[in-house]
Amino acid sequence: MYDPINNLHGERKDIAILNSQIVPLSAIRKEHNAKIIDASNLVVMPGGVDMHAHIAGPKVNAGRLLRPEDHLLIHSKKTAATRSGVGRSVPSTYYTGYAYAKLGYTCAMEPAMPPLEARHTHEELMDIPIIDKGAYTLLGSNWFLLERIKEMNLNEMSAFVSWLLEASGGYTIKLVNPGGEETWAWGKNINNLDDKVAYFKATPREIIQKLARVNEQLNLPHTIHLHTNNLGTPGNFEITKETMRSLKEVPLSKKHKTNVHITHVQFSSYGGRGWQDFRSEAVEIAHYINKNKHVSCDIGQIIFTNTTTMTADGAWEWVLRGITEHLAWSPRSGSKWMNAQVELESCAGVVPYIFRRKNSVNAVQWAIGLEFLLSMKDLTRVSISTDHPNGGPFTFYPLILSWLMSKTARKEMLAKVDKAAQERTTIADITRELTLSEIVQVSRASAATLLGLESKGHLGVGADADVAIYDFKVPLETLATNYRAIEKGFADARYTIKEGQIVYSNGRVIASPTGKTFRVKAQVPEDWRLQIQDAIEERFLKHYTVSLNNYAVQPEYFPREEVIETQML
Amino acid sequence: MPTVKLVIKEPLEKPKIPIEAEIISPDKFVKKTLAEIGELSVWKGNREMALRELFHLSGDDFLGDEIADISILLEGNLAKLKRVGQQMTGGTIIINSSIGMHVGFQMKGGRIVVNGDADDFAGANMKGGELHITGNAGHYLGGSVRGDWRGMSGGKIHVKGSVKNECGVWMRNGLIEIGKNAGIFLGMHLHRGIIIVNGNVIERAGAEMTGGIIVIKGTLKELLPSFEFQRTVPELTLPDYEVIKQPFIEYKGDFAEKKQGLLYVAKEKNAHLL
Numbered sequence: 001m002y003d004p005i006n007n008l009h010g011e012r013k014d015i016a017i018l019n020s021q022i023v024p025l026s027a028i029r030k031e032h033n034a035k036i037i038d039a040s041n042l043v044v045m046p047g048g049v050d051m052h053a054h055i056a057g058p059k060v061n062a063g064r065l066l067r068p069e070d071h072l073l074i075h076s077k078k079t080a081a082t083r084s085g086v087g088r089s090v091p092s093t094y095y096t097g098y099a100y101a102k103l104g105y106t107c108a109m110e111p112a113m114p115p116l117e118a119r120h121t122h123e124e125l126m127d128i129p130i131i132d133k134g135a136y137t138l139l140g141s142n143w144f145l146l147e148r149i150k151e152m153n154l155n156e157m158s159a160f161v162s163w164l165l166e167a168s169g170g171y172t173i174k175l176v177n178p179g180g181e182e183t184w185a186w187g188k189n190i191n192n193l194d195d196k197v198a199y200f201k202a203t204p205r206e207i208i209q210k211l212a213r214v215n216e217q218l219n220l221p222h223t224i225h226l227h228t229n230n231l232g233t234p235g236n237f238e239i240t241k242e243t244m245r246s247l248k249e250v251p252l253s254k255k256h257k258t259n260v261h262i263t264h265v266q267f268s269s270y271g272g273r274g275w276q277d278f279r280s281e282a283v284e285i286a287h288y289i290n291k292n293k294h295v296s297c298d299i300g301q302i303i304f305t306n307t308t309t310m311t312a313d314g315a316w317e318w319v320l321r322g323i324t325e326h327l328a329w330s331p332r333s334g335s336k337w338m339n340a341q342v343e344l345e346s347c348a349g350v351v352p353y354i355f356r357r358k359n360s361v362n363a364v365q366w367a368i369g370l371e372f373l374l375s376m377k378d379l380t381r382v383s384i385s386t387d388h389p390n391g392g393p394f395t396f397y398p399l400i401l402s403w404l405m406s407k408t409a410r411k412e413m414l415a416k417v418d419k420a421a422q423e424r425t426t427i428a429d430i431t432r433e434l435t436l437s438e439i440v441q442v443s444r445a446s447a448a449t450l451l452g453l454e455s456k457g458h459l460g461v462g463a464d465a466d467v468a469i470y471d472f473k474v475p476l477e478t479l480a481t482n483y484r485a486i487e488k489g490f491a492d493a494r495y496t497i498k499e500g501q502i503v504y505s506n507g508r509v510i511a512s513p514t515g516k517t518f519r520v521k522a523q524v525p526e527d528w529r530l531q532i533q534d535a536i537e538e539r540f541l542k543h544y545t546v547s548l549n550n551y552a553v554q555p556e557y558f559p560r561e562e563v564i565e566t567q568m569l
Numbered sequence: 570m571p572t573v574k575l576v577i578k579e580p581l582e583k584p585k586i587p588i589e590a591e592i593i594s595p596d597k598f599v600k601k602t603l604a605e606i607g608e609l610s611v612w613k614g615n616r617e618m619a620l621r622e623l624f625h626l627s628g629d630d631f632l633g634d635e636i637a638d639i640s641i642l643l644e645g646n647l648a649k650l651k652r653v654g655q656q657m658t659g660g661t662i663i664i665n666s667s668i669g670m671h672v673g674f675q676m677k678g679g680r681i682v683v684n685g686d687a688d689d690f691a692g693a694n695m696k697g698g699e700l701h702i703t704g705n706a707g708h709y710l711g712g713s714v715r716g717d718w719r720g721m722s723g724g725k726i727h728v729k730g731s732v733k734n735e736c737g738v739w740m741r742n743g744l745i746e747i748g749k750n751a752g753i754f755l756g757m758h759l760h761r762g763i764i765i766v767n768g769n770v771i772e773r774a775g776a777e778m779t780g781g782i783i784v785i786k787g788t789l790k791e792l793l794p795s796f797e798f799q800r801t802v803p804e805l806t807l808p809d810y811e812v813i814k815q816p817f818i819e820y821k822g823d824f825a826e827k828k829q830g831l832l833y834v835a836k837e838k839n840a841h842l843l
Contacts, residue, residue, distance in 0.1 A: 069715065329719070330718070332779035333777075333827055
């Protein structure tokens with residue numbers, strides 16, 4: 001049993017599950033008529049938690065529409081317990097749930113929900129079976145905030161954020177290229193933390209700092225979830241560092257040990273001045289995070305595969321589309337793509353992309369994700385991710401785990417990729433191999449802790465009975481040299497148990513229950529909300545195409561929910 | 570040569586429901602006995618059926634270990650039989666009838682002969698091998714399936730009759746030769762590869778092509794305005810193809826895209842373009 005939160009590192013131990021929770025062994029009585037799963041010689045760990053995967057919402061759907069070829073040959077039949085499903089990088093909703101269950105994952109978060117599209121996002125989340133889920137509300141370019149960022153006081157901002165999180169059924173504050181989304185609506189982008197957002201007085205620095213303060217004041221379960229400015233461009237490690245530095249002084253709430261989560265940090269750790277001298281600065285970023293405890297991150301590992309990039313960073317997707325004009329796999333006139341704007345709130349872009357081993361930039365990108373994670377001293381502040389489907393579909397997590405656990409696996413891959421990966425990163429020198437305990441840490445425990453989900457990511461008494469049982473078929477001490485067994489083992493859980501119910505076993509989904517939606521209700525004093533009420537009403541009357549009354553997501557969208565209520569301190 | 574013959578049991582009425590028959594391929598029949606092949610399943614609409622329920626099977630009892638040796642013979646009314654020979658890597662499929670959509674989809678090797686007409690998407694996303702159609706072919710011959718920007722990337726397609734619209738759409742490599750006429754949007758989005766039409770084309774040949782070569786030996790009634798006259802050539806030499814000994818007019822295009830495509834039309838039949 002591997003459960004680092006409860007200090008279990010491969011001990012032989014029994015656990016008891018009653019209803020949906022893990023209980024002390026003594027709580028099980030004869031009349032419960034308990035089913036016994038013999039997991040001897042198997043590896044037991046908490047169900048996986050994915051803190052960043054684009055699995056639902058308008059841009060995922062746009063990806064599905066844009067890429068029928070992604071659905072063509074990957075499909076699963078309906079069975080007694082499941083519906084049919086299709087897709088690979090942009091799978092259909094039901095299939096997403098089954099695919100997670102197969103990997104032993106029981107929780108995943110959709111990280112970019114424009115409030116205006118919250119209904120769409122929750123409609124899809126409702127349809128994703130088995131896993132627990134939630135969605136992060138996009139706040140990086142909200143007009144209401146951009147207009148008032150200078151004069152509004154923190155209390156009013158907190159009131160607004162708390163209202164918007166509640167109205168959209170969101171989980172945390174997501175910032176994507178803060179200010180850049182709005183600037184992109186005017187055909188421009190932001191390159192500097194102190195650039196003015198088009199036609200507004202706000203700057204990215206102010207947006208990030210103030211919303212981080214709001215987050216800590218509201219005492220939200222997770223920190224701000226930040227997709228940095230200039231993401232994807234060479235040399236962006238400087239703005240990433242500056243962003244982190246600018247948040248150093250933001251006081252932490254009692255709940256948090258960190259005040260910012262830099263998401264898919266791989267895409268934000270680039271050095272060089274252009275694609276020619278593109279190189280890794282992962283060590284530099286990892287060094288900062290090792291030294292400064294206020295930052296957490298997920299890696300955004302890339303996989304050499306055909307995938308679909310999608311982000312609320314529309315400006316970056318435009319740049320990426322331009323890049324595809326020069327890539328052999330793409331049409332000479334560039335890849336197909338789509339771009340969208342969400343009125344007053346956000347924007348989005350979708351571009352199909354194929355990561356190639358022989359492409360020097362892709363090779364360096366591949367190395368950066370691993371280099372970064374393996375350079376992290378404190379694994380409780382880092383989680384794996386592929387930024388599904390941007391770096392690759394989440395179904396490749398087992399492959400990432402094999403790279404992390406085995407230097408042989410990395411070495412063999414390194415031999416197959418462009419030599420730039422050796423020359424412009426330190427991946428070749430890294431000998432660290434994560435243990436199974438550390439794997440549990442970076443694939444479950446960290447994500448759950450960072451998200452503030454106390455019932456996830458561990459197997460202690462009181463935790464949700466989300467358990468993944470794997471069979472590696474080789475002695476565990478030989479896993480590092482037997483990396484294919486790691487990948488195979490993690491790719492197909494022997495048992496996945498979700499809230500006490502076996503949902504996947506022996507290669508088949510056998511039950512398809514509805515998971516919970518996590519959402520946040522952040523309490524603020526009533527009069528704070530009253531202060532901004534008029535302004536919100538006016539905003540909707542004048543500028544939104546929907547009325548305020550039709551804006552908030554109603555309770556029907558949460559057939560099963562867990563509302564996390566937070567109190568200000 | 571081990572052979573299996575599949576004759577479709579004559580339907581009482583005209584078949585309406587498509588049969589997804591990607592299982593009919595030498596790759597799937599290899600190392601199997603006739604009885605085992607009969608048990609392979611196909612989907613007819615939403616019903617899963619065994620091959621033996623749909624076909625009379627005859628031929629060798631065991632098909633051997635070599636894909637390349639296998640020969641499959643198909644007969645009967647096959648208009649709704651889709652995806653025959655999908656992803657096949659070797660062997661031969663001979664179809665003595667007209668065949669439904671997606672024949673030879675993504676095929677990598679071997680040979681398919683259709684002694685009849687082929688429906689839409691014949692040879693779509695083909696990677697290698699040969700596809701011969703003695704009748705006519707539908708839309709998207711040698712093209713790409715919906716959404717894919719990488720169509721046929723190798724192999725040869727030969728059609729004795731005519732083809733409908735968007736022949737060779739998104740083609741990346743290989744050769745398509747058409748005995749008679751082609752519909753509109755011939756070679757749309759062509760990236761690389763050669764399309765030769767022995768008959769006539771009405772209009773919009775080479776729309777948005779960014780590379781590759783289109784040769785029209787008949788009349789092109791109307792040329793897209795985004796093509797630019799280059800020169801006339803007395804004869805045409807194409808890579809991996811015999812010299813075509815007749816004068817052609819050479820155009821470059823499509824100027825709405827990357828202008829690297831070449832369009833040749835026979836000089837004597839297209840005086841109206843000059």
